[in-house]
Amino acid sequence: xxxIEFDELxxxxxxxxxxxxxxxxxxxxxxxxxxxxxxxVWLEHTTSxxxxxxxxxxxxICRCIWGDxxxxxxxxxxxxxxxxxxxxxxxxxxxxxxxxFALSKGHNQPSAAAGGNELSLxxxxxxxxxxxxxxxxxxxxxxxxx
Amino acid sequence: MGKNLRLKSARAALDMSQKEVAEAxxxxxxxxxxxxxxxxxxxxxxxxAICRVLGKTLDQLFWEDENNEKN
Numbered sequence: 388x389x390x391i392e393f394d395e396l397x398x399x400x401x402x403x404x405x406x407x408x409x410x411x412x413x414x415x416x417x418x419x420x421x422x423x424x425x426x427x428v429w430l431e432h433t434t435s436x437x438x439x440x441x442x443x444x445x446x447x448i449c450r451c452i453w454g455d456x457x458x459x460x461x462x463x464x465x466x467x468x469x470x471x472x473x474x475x476x477x478x479x480x481x482x483x484x485x486x487x488f489a490l491s492k493g494h495n496q497p498s499a500a501a502g503g504n505e506l507s508l509x510x511x512x513x514x515x516x517x518x519x520x521x522x523x524x525x526x527x528x529x530x531x532x533x
Numbered sequence: 534m535g536k537n538l539r540l541k542s543a544r545a546a547l548d549m550s551q552k553e554v555a556e557a558x559x560x561x562x563x564x565x566x567x568x569x570x571x572x573x574x575x576x577x578x579x580x581x582a583i584c585r586v587l588g589k590t591l592d593q594l595f596w597e598d599e600n601n602e603k604n
Contacts, residue, residue: 394560396573455563460555 397456404450412443430505438509445513449520475518482514536571540594543587544569557586 393401419435429435451457485507544554555565560579567573568583575583580595587594 394564395576395579396564396567397561455561460559460561460564 392461393456393459397459400454400456401451404447404454404456407450408443408447411446412439415439415442434505437506441509441513445516448517452517452520453524475521478514479518482511482518485511537569537594540583540587541569543589543594547587549587554583554586558582 416436416439419439422429423432430438448457544551551565551569552562555562558565558579559582564573565583568575568579580591584591584594
């Protein structure tokens with residue numbers, strides 16, 4: 388597998404974003420524990436923890452995209468390629484399919500399966516947020532791959 | 534931190550784009566842009582690499598004194 392190397396600015400940004408994600412995750416888990424302690428169960432414990440982990444990962448990826456720290460200098464393509472467009476469109480299509488499947492199976496399911504459906508929905512939302520941030524970055528900060 | 538116009542002018546004198554210099558140095562164009570705009574303080578190793586690519590000394594590009602005031 389090809390090793391991705393980052394330059395020093397990207398590395399420092401990734402360390403900062405990783406630290407922020409860790410703090411965010413710690414606060415989210417703390418809030419979840421407080422809510423659970425108050426007797427409010429919004430999801431099964433395992434499912435809610437996994438969703439909070441996904442939220443932390445999403446924050447990290449979005450910050451890296453916005454801060455030009457997602458891919459190293461050797462990995463950055465020269466221009467916006469059809470391959471990149473195909474990957475983004477495929478990811479969006481898979482997200483929509485998963486969401487549709489989750490919504491169609493979400494009714495009349497036992498609680499254990501319902502947790503899986505909620506996870507699917509959160510994964511879809513995560514992809515949607517990442518795609519939105521990528522599109523916003525291209526719109527606001529110019530084309531990053533040029 | 535002010536803009537490093539000496540770096541920009543040295544690059545322009547060689548008729549090189551930010552992307553060309555960045556590729557020669559081994560960083561992203563955004564990193565070089567941040568250095569030129571004064572948004573990022575590069576390490577000594579990166580300063581040396583930039584100086585070698587542009588054919589300048591560290592003093593000429595990065596040293597700040599009365600003669601080389603930061604723009």
